Amino acid sequence: MLRLVHPGTLTATVALHIAVGLLPIAFIAGTSRLIARVPAALAAHGQGGHWAALGLAPLLAVGAFVLHQLLTPFQSVLGELITRQVDGACITRLMGCALTDLPVAELERQEVLDILSDARGGFERVAPTPGDAAAGAVALTARYAQLAGAAVMVALVLGPLPGALVAVTALLIRFGQRGSLDRFGLLRRSLAGQRRKVAYLRRTAGGSAIAKETRMLGLLPWLHRLHTQDARGYLEPLWAGRRRLLFWPFVALSGVGLLGGGTTLVLLADRGADGSLSLLQLSVALQAVLIPMRFGVYFPESDVQTRDGLAAYEALARLEEIAEQHRTPAPQPVSQPVSQPVLPPPDGPIRFEGVTFRYPGSERAVLDGLDLELLPGRSTAVVGLNGAGKTTLVKLLARLHEPTRGRVTAAGVDLAALPAAAWHRRIAVIFQDFTRYQLTAAENIGMGRPDRLHDRDALRAAAERAGALELVEKLPHGLDTVLSAQYDGGTDLSGGQWQRIALSRALLSVQTGATLLILDEPTAQLDVRAEAAFFDRFLDMTRGVTSVIIAHRFSSVRRADRIVVLADGKVAESGTHEQLMERGGRYAELFTIQAERFAQEQRDDLATHLDGAR
Numbered sequence: 001m002l003r004l005v006h007p008g009t010l011t012a013t014v015a016l017h018i019a020v021g022l023l024p025i026a027f028i029a030g031t032s033r034l035i036a037r038v039p040a041a042l043a044a045h046g047q048g049g050h051w052a053a054l055g056l057a058p059l060l061a062v063g064a065f066v067l068h069q070l071l072t073p074f075q076s077v078l079g080e081l082i083t084r085q086v087d088g089a090c091i092t093r094l095m096g097c098a099l100t101d102l103p104v105a106e107l108e109r110q111e112v113l114d115i116l117s118d119a120r121g122g123f124e125r126v127a128p129t130p131g132d133a134a135a136g137a138v139a140l141t142a143r144y145a146q147l148a149g150a151a152v153m154v155a156l157v158l159g160p161l162p163g164a165l166v167a168v169t170a171l172l173i174r175f176g177q178r179g180s181l182d183r184f185g186l187l188r189r190s191l192a193g194q195r196r197k198v199a200y201l202r203r204t205a206g207g208s209a210i211a212k213e214t215r216m217l218g219l220l221p222w223l224h225r226l227h228t229q230d231a232r233g234y235l236e237p238l239w240a241g242r243r244r245l246l247f248w249p250f251v252a253l254s255g256v257g258l259l260g261g262g263t264t265l266v267l268l269a270d271r272g273a274d275g276s277l278s279l280l281q282l283s284v285a286l287q288a289v290l291i292p293m294r295f296g297v298y299f300p301e302s303d304v305q306t307r308d309g310l311a312a313y314e315a316l317a318r319l320e321e322i323a324e325q326h327r328t329p330a331p332q333p334v335s336q337p338v339s340q341p342v343l344p345p346p347d348g349p350i351r352f353e354g355v356t357f358r359y360p361g362s363e364r365a366v367l368d369g370l371d372l373e374l375l376p377g378r379s380t381a382v383v384g385l386n387g388a389g390k391t392t393l394v395k396l397l398a399r400l401h402e403p404t405r406g407r408v409t410a411a412g413v414d415l416a417a418l419p420a421a422a423w424h425r426r427i428a429v430i431f432q433d434f435t436r437y438q439l440t441a442a443e444n445i446g447m448g449r450p451d452r453l454h455d456r457d458a459l460r461a462a463a464e465r466a467g468a469l470e471l472v473e474k475l476p477h478g479l480d481t482v483l484s485a486q487y488d489g490g491t492d493l494s495g496g497q498w499q500r501i502a503l504s505r506a507l508l509s510v511q512t513g514a515t516l517l518i519l520d521e522p523t524a525q526l527d528v529r530a531e532a533a534f535f536d537r538f539l540d541m542t543r544g545v546t547s548v549i550i551a552h553r554f555s556s557v558r559r560a561d562r563i564v565v566l567a568d569g570k571v572a573e574s575g576t577h578e579q580l581m582e583r584g585g586r587y588a589e590l591f592t593i594q595a596e597r598f599a600q601e602q603r604d605d606l607a608t609h610l611d612g613a614r
């Protein structure tokens, strides 16, 4: 991890810590010399020579003290610099890993989510970060420099054996405690799942979204109970572990410290009593012996930082390892030539060929031998009941998951053989839960093609095609308005307005090279009529583009070139609206039920309206 620190910063920090660590040793030397000179100064008192009798000792003591005070603040300044450098590099790696390198299937695995939560917790400064760990580790040089200085002083006064004794005692305590801390760190890591639950509840309860429901439904006591229960599930094993792994070893190690320190002090007292030590030696050794004794406590500048910060760094390293396992191509037999993936022509048909898909850890096949062809330049609407697998189909098409069996091809080329990034550039998707970035309108639209983010004409053209230009122009700062009222001059958008922005984003991709447009029910917040109008407009605007539209309400997509009904993991029916109605099958049945319900709702609305008017 220290490789992430700029060499100049690292060298300067280590040098500073060594200086700050050794200055107390110089102070001990100065004060001891001062004490030793006191009798001579007293003798010279009144004869005007008492300052001269003290010699340079006061200067050494005061100089060491003042310099120590002056340099100490720079320790935290340089420590902060190390923290920033390491965290900056790590956060870039974490973003790359979580947002692109890790396959989506991995991001849905419990174990990976736990690791991710630990890594993210570290970077969000919920716990010490890897940068804090690096700064804390470097800060230890001050402690060890001081220990070395103290041991040398004891050795000079009492001999090499007592010098070695104080050093070894301090190191034994230190490494004993470090071991305890590491074991405690492992326990903490094993509780990642529980910790994630508590963190989720705290984050949710701290946000504004839940406030309305909490008031309306009187959820507060229930939330309190849930929080207490989850917090106990996490904290009780942690506390028990702290007693077992930290407290009792601490008591035992304190005994070791007492033995080593006590032996040295007894030796010192004995040598002092028999007159074989001068006042200077006695003072030096007495003060020096106290320094190793401080190794009996945890170091506030380093211990928690290295334990938790390293855990976050290790979590990042494990995520990168998982991502790497997916990146490594399967070894090819030596006799077979390595084939380069060929990008399919953009105007070929896309086919699902006998595609079966199970989510990791699930026995149920969501798609079960599905065959489906998406015709180039035409719109295909995919409809079906809740849980029929419509979104799953989109995920396979977008290569966020790979089929368990069968394949998806574009112009005959298996998508699995293509680099995912190249395929992604061919697609524009609006997901059900598309991201509403708290950024400017320009950036929200420009996300469709980040390399065209500054091409205002392209952004406007996309907004115009999506019917969002008027909306954008009415914003307080036009395209530069932040789409969140939480920022100065920013504004919130309605669900429908957001959909238009998302559509502009997708159309920008199409304008600049994407050849397949996918809409996964981005109209959930619209009423029936608005949804139908949205899809009609969409179909008009994207004529000639290969598009896939997922919809709940059958009536909304009746104008699609082809409608596909998904059921039991397969295509149950397909055709135009008219063909499917004529056929009188599942589509016709569900369409009629939905149409009747809609007509009834309209009659009810009208009756309520008339009652109110009377």
Ligand SMILES: Nc1ncnc2c1ncn2[C@@H]1O[C@H](COP(=O)(O)OP(=O)(O)OP(=O)(O)O)[C@@H](O)[C@H]1O
Binding pocket: 108, 359, 360, 362, 366, 384, 385, 386, 387, 388, 389, 390, 391, 392, 393, 552
């Ligand atoms: N990440 C996942 N892990 C395990 N099962 C999942 C996952 N995502 C979806 N499923 C399951 O797969 C099935 C199909 O889900 P999918 O979201 O594809 O349906 P859908 O037709 O889009 O439904 P809806 O109309 O409600 O959006 C459901 O039974 C769902 O529970």
